[in-house]
Structure formats: structure tokens, C-alpha cells
Amino acid sequence: MVFTVAMVFVDQTIVSIAAPSITEELGLSASAMQRVVNAYLLALAAFFALGGRLADILGHRRVVVAGTLVFVASSVLCGSVPGGAAAETWLLVFRATQGLGAALVFPAALAVVVDVFPVGERGRALALFYVLAGGLTALGPLFGGWLTAWTWRAVFWINVPVALVALVLTALAHFPDSRRRERLDAPGALLVAAGLGLNVLGLQQAAAWGWGRPLTWACIGGGILVLVVFCRYELRTTEPLIRLRVFRDRAFTADTLVLFFSTLAFVPVMFFASVYAQVSLSASPDQAGLYILYFFAGFGLAAQWGGRILDKRGARPAMRLGTALGCAGFALWASKLTVLSAHDQWPYACLAGAGIGLLLSPAATDAVNRAIGASYGEVTGVTQTVRNYAAAVGMAVFGTLLTHVMTSRVTQTLVAAGTPPDRAPGLARTIAERITGHPDDRLPTGTGPAATAMRHSIQDIRLDFAEANRPVFYGMAVAMALAYLCTLLHPGTRVADEDRPRPAAAPGTGTPP
Template sequence: MTTAPSALASPAAPMSKQRGPHTVLWTFLASSFALFMAGLDNLVVTTALPSIKEDLGAGLSELEWTVNAYTLSFAVLLMLGAALGDRFGRRKVFASGIAVFTLASALAAIAPSTGGLIAARAIQGAGAAAILPLSLTILTRAVPAEKRPVALGLWGGVNGLSVALGPLVGGAIVEHGSWQWIFWLNVPLGLILVPLTLFKVEESHGPSKRLDLVGTTLVSLGMLGVVFGLVRGHGDGWAAPHIVGALAVGVALIAAFVAYENRTAEPMLPMTMFKDRAFTALTFSGLLMFAGVFGSIFLLTQYFQGVQGYSPLGAGLRILPWTAMPVIVAPLAGPLAAKIGGRPLVIAGLAMSATGLAWFALVASPHVTYAEQIPALVLCGLGMSLYFIPTASLLMSVVKPEQQGVASGTNNAMRELGGVFGVAVLASVFSANGGFVSAQNFVDGLVPALWVGAALAAVGSLTAALIPTRRTPAAAAPADADASAKVPVAA
């Protein structure tokens, strides 16, 4: 293992002398439960899609937007959420994000139509955009340096567990109640977390003094144009003028965003960060991981119900070999990452995810037995666990202290955008080759889509292999002394 006083190192006083154990515990609980709540809603709705389709008369495009409205607003506002926390106070913005998320959950539960549900999901994503990056920054500041690798490993495990448990929780709720309760579930938790955060989490600020509203607008509209084109392209025709126009305008706005960020004095996303090979490899491997896995789960949860004939809860239970893996692997992967570094685990995790999705593609049929699917489920679960658990610690070890917030926001934004693209692209492949006419027709579309998902995860594994095997200590002293630590880097 190579351990260096990386970007988080500092001669600051030990954290354990600055904060008592109770403060650390309350901070960990607030950041972890809020993260779990926001992460769960990434996929909790997937098992409920057939029920939403029947209840609200939604088509495939509306179902895609039910998922993508959340992940899209989540992704494009993540960096803004981190910037707002740096300027106005991380605790304050974190608590505000929880409040917005809670209110939007209630609005989703009472939505009378798919349009209302999609709008509420978009507001949920905006609240989650303040929760996720700030939860990592708040936790990093609160935990003593010597315990930080373990804490960040647990944080990554909670993130992975929340995503993995989404289908099971959604299935259980829909089975014994209605799809609306997947949103009502967030309300009491949010009402507890807001005061817990305000009274038990310490306030902190970052170095940012100005909000990059131009950059936020450019990237938000650009991603909206690209995702709109991808989601609607398979239904309206790829040559349709509004589809071509949406894609062209989206790409142009993203290019304008990159050009603007390179010129402005205080960019939301410093493009110089991408000159660091480790940061770039981590960021794009995450995008590819989410694209392959999220897109596949979007279709597989419908496959288990529509083709295999399981109830929502039955579908969630049968995905348990996948969803239970983070619970089993986290206690082992955390210490292993501290010994050998996160890089090997991230590479292996992506490779296992690719292998599991390929296995699904090989065995998928209307009449395949559940036993034949278990190895694929286990491989996908192992892959997701090994990817999620070391990622946070690895990311924090390759950026300067003053860039922690924006690095977390950027990395998570790219992963969420990967999920959006994965759902859009794999749904397009599915529609081009199959549909909902019959069980065989669904499988005809599912198989090529799963192969695309496996290919995306495999390319992600190759991308992760570009992370340098050794890191040198960062030169810059931290802007925030409380962010100091020694974090194990890639072995």
C-alpha cells in the first residue's frame, strides 16, 4: 500500500482534539441517512414502473422521464449545490436540500398525472443535488484523520446500498400498499433529518465567493437538450427535426460551457482538474458504470415482472443476490481498500459488473429459471459493491483540499448523467429491437440492450485502469485546515 499526505494532508491539529465523538457520530448519521434517502430514490421507482404505467396510463417515454427527471436535475445541479454550500454554509444548504427533497416527495405522492409526477421528481433531484456532495464534504471535515478512510468507505457503502436496495424497497411497498408510498416514506425521515442537521452538524464554508450562474445555465440546458433527444429519438424518429435540433443545440451548449469554464476567473468546474489522470479516469469510469448498470436495471425490473410474472415484491426479492452484496462485501472491502488501495477494487468491480450483465444477456429468455440467473445477479452485486466502497476515499486522495466540494459534485454529476444516458440509450436499443407486445418481444429488445450495458461497464473498467498506480503528495496546503487527512491511494 502506498500512503501519502495527498491532497488532504495538512499540519493542522488532529481532528479528534477539535471535535468530540458525539459530534462525529451525529454528523455521520445525518450525512449517511440523508445520502441513503437521496440515493434510494435513484432506483426505488423502477420496481413501481409497471404499477405507475397502469395507474397513470404512462408510455415508455413517460416511464423514462419518471426516472430521468430525477437523475437529470440531480446531475446538472450537483456542482451548483456544492458551490452554494461553499458560499452560504454547507450545513445550511445541506439542510435546505433535505427540506426540498422532503417536500418534493410529498408532491410526487399526490401527483394526479405523469406530468405532475415527472415535475415532482425533478424537484426531488434538485434537493438531492444539495445533499450528496455536501454529505461527503461535511463527513470529511468531521471525522478524525486516522479514521477517515474507514468512514469514507462506509459512506461509499451506504451510497451503493441505497442504490442497490431501491428495487427491493420499491417492490415491497408497491406489493403491500401503492406506488405513492415509495415517496411518502421519505417525509418522516426528512422531518427528522432537518433539525438533526441544523442542531448537531457544525457549519463550514468553502473558498468560493461567486456563483457561476452562466456555467450552470449552459450545462443544464445542454444536458437537457441531449437527454431529451436521446429519450424521444426512438419514438419520434432520429431524423425528426426537433430531435436533431435538440441534440445539436445540447452539444453546442455543452461545448460553450467548456469554453466558458476555461475563460472565467471562478469556474464552477475548473477544467484544469481534468488534467489530472486519476481524477479524469475516476470520473469517466463512474459515468460508464452508471450508464451500463442503471440502464440495465431500468429494463430488468420490468423483465422480472412483465416476462417472468413476479409480483413487485417478488421481483425485488429475486434481485436480492444483487442488492444484498454491499452489506456482505462492505466490511471486507473497506479494510482491503485501506491495505491495497482503491484502484484494484474499482477495476475489478467494473469488470464484474460487465461480466454479470453479459451473463444476463446470454441466459435471458421468457422461460429461463431463476437458478440460472443467480450467478449473474451475484456478479453484478459484487461489482457494484467493489466499485462504490473505495471510490469516495480514492477521489478525496487525488484532489486539492479546496477542490473537495467541486470534485465530489463533478464526480457524482458525471455518474448521474451516466445513469440518465444509460436509461435513454438502453431504452432506445430495447425499442429498436423489441417492445411490450409479448414476453418474447420484450426479451428480443432486452438482450441487445444488456449487451450494450455490459460493453459500457467493460469500457469503464479499462478506463479505471488508467488511474496511476502511485501518487505523489499534493503541493498545495489546504484552504480549510479541517479537511486534512492522510488517505491511502492506489497501490
């Protein structure tokens, strides 16, 4: 299961490293690349609850295998994208189907791990699960840098051997494949996918459409309205996609909110830190991978500690300490971004990663321990839907913020370099969209005012990009501060083994341990 989930985790980091090379070869804009990254996250968020429910109904093993096959087939197609006008659409479609495969794999794999460990051992077991998966994730940037130097397409093709190993190990593992005799709530699955999709689309496109456009708010508001309809429908149906009564448990609600706000920072930081390293620090893709490893070093060291705290003292102490450390780490990291030196930033990147690592396993494990009727696939689907929705929202909001601030800073740089003030904003917008890799490789060519000004202002542009990233990283610190406030809602109660009902297996499918 670690190998299976690592494939999903690796894909979140390895593509971020390749993003500048992808945009250069395919001629995509910065916002288009963010849409490609977000398509994966959005599909994860939209279909995670469905994946968890299918795992309960069809059996964990079947769903793990099916999701892995969908994921790896989509990866091959992503790596085979043709050039030209169809490139963006091709990538968007198959990144979305990749996300669908991941949404099937993750809740089923995590439910297997949860199912075979008693409550008293789950903290350390899931901490090890996240550390190993996170460790393989941390290799993503390194492999991504090396593979990108050959061809960025290989960052998708590398999933093929990983998937083969995962499928072989799944076939060799003799774990029970329990199923629940329930129907699938198809209307609920469609409603949650539509609501999340519309909402994130509006947030993501706000930079391009403008916050004052009716279309932007129609998408955001329409998505929220559909989600309200979804909740009302779920409360009335007899076999819902998500049993919303689980949110009556105050601890579960606190765990879910902590996961939401911390993930606003956790997933987006990998994309923004990678692009920052390649633009502002003039790093190569493999050097950018090493830069992100500072974050994962702290994450890996703290994750096991968080699991031990959970088993001995419960989730609340680990979540409070983790959110506080994460808030401090992101804030200090943001303050050092304009010092264009990784040497001055690594302690704070490591501190931010330690905060996330400390809280992630305790919050997720404590939430799963409170499953209704031991429906681990379903509750994992709930928590991971929230996390991936948060990741998509974070990418959309922080991407919009980065583009806005970058455009403002470049406008000032252009005017100072002699560009007429009436032309500077439009040119700045174009440049801000194009700078997703090394600025000296992305600046306009020719003899026009923008090209001339920018070729004499490369260092200023790198500093502008660093300045534009500061509010993004401060925003991540704010997200961690909000997560800390949510820990105050947690009553500090713990779940004992005898409190957990065991799931009933369908006839002929085996008996759960």
C-alpha cells in the same frame, strides 16, 4: 449524512418497482414512464455541480438542510399527482425538483464525510458510507413492493419520515460548517444545465422521434455545443463553477471516466431488472424487489473490500478487479435472461453487483482526494455530475434499444399469430409501449386482431421481452468493459495526507478540523 443520502438513493430504486402500477393507474406509456424516471436523473446531472459549489460557498449544513426540504416537498407533490391529461406533466415537473433537491443534498453530505476523515481513513469510511446508503437503497425495492401493494403513491410519501430523521440527526451532529468566500458562477450553472438537458432529451426521445429526424440530432448536437461553450467559458472565468484544470490530473480523469462508464450500467439496471422481473418472470412488485436484492447483495459484500484495497494499495487494483467482475457478471446475466427463472440468474446478478460495489468507493474517493484547494463539495459535484449524466444517458439509450428490439420481436409474434403483415408493425409498437407491467394486465382488450393474437401469445410476449432485454444487459457489460479500459489510464499514484491543503473558513464560520 448516511440517512440524508439514503433518501436520495432509495428514490432511485423504489420508483422503479412502482413503475408498472404508476403507468396503469395514470395511463402513461412506457416511454412516458422512462421520461419520468429520467427527469429525476437529468435534474441530478444538471444541478449537481451547482449543489457542490453552493455547499462550498454557503456551508455544507445549510445546503444539506435546504436540499432535504426541497426533496421531501417534491416527494409529497409527486405522491399527490392528479389523474388525467396533466398527470405526466405534473410528475415530470416534481420529479425534476426532486432531482434538484437531491443535487443539493448529495455533494454537501459527501463533502461533510470527506472533510472529517483524514486521507488514510477515507477508503474505509466512504466504503462504509456507500454500504450503509446502499443497504438502505436495497431496502427500497422491498418497501416499494409492499407499499405499491397498498398504493404506489406511498413510495413517494415514505420520504417524509426518512427526511425528518435525517433533519433531526443533522441538527444533533456537531460538524464544522466551513464556507469559502467566493461568488457563484450563475452563467456556468445555466450553461451546464442547458447542455446536459438538451443532450439527454435528444437521446431519450430518439425512439419516439426517430434517429433520422433533424430534431433528434438538433437536441443531441445542440447539447454538445452548449457544453463546449460551457468549458470554454469556465476556462476563462476567474471563479468558475468547475475548475477544469483538475482534469489535468491523469488519475482524476481516469477515476471520472470509470465512474461514467460504470454508472451507464449501475443506475439503469435497477429500472430494467425490475420491469423485466414483473413482465418476463411474472413477478409481483415485492418479488421484483427481492430479484433486485440479488444485485445489491453482491454490491454490499464487495464495497467494504474495495475500501480496504483503496487504503492499502490505492484505487487502481480495486477498479480493475471491479470492472472485470462487473463485465463478466452483466454478460452472464444477459445470457440467462431468456431462461425465465430467477434461480438460474441470481449468481450472475450478484456478480454484477459485486463488480460495481468493488469499484464505486475507490474511484469516487480517489477522485475527491485530488480536490484543488480541498474544495470537496466542488469536486464531489464534478464526479457526481458525470455519474448522473451517465445514468440519464444510460436510461435514454437502453430504453430506446429496448423499445426498438421489443417492437421487432412483437411484430414477428403478431404475424405468426395471424395478424396481417401490413398492420403488425404499428400494433407491435403500441403493444411494446404498453407492456411495462404484467402482460396479461396490459394487453389490448376487445376482439380486434391485436387483442385476439396477444391473448393467445402471452408466453411468447414474455419471452419477447426477455429477448429484448438481452442487448440492454449486454450493453451494460460493454459499458463495464470500457470502464476497465479506462483503468489502464490510471498511473496508480496515491494521495497522502500531507499532500492535501485544507480549506480556509470564512470569518466567524468555524475552523475546519
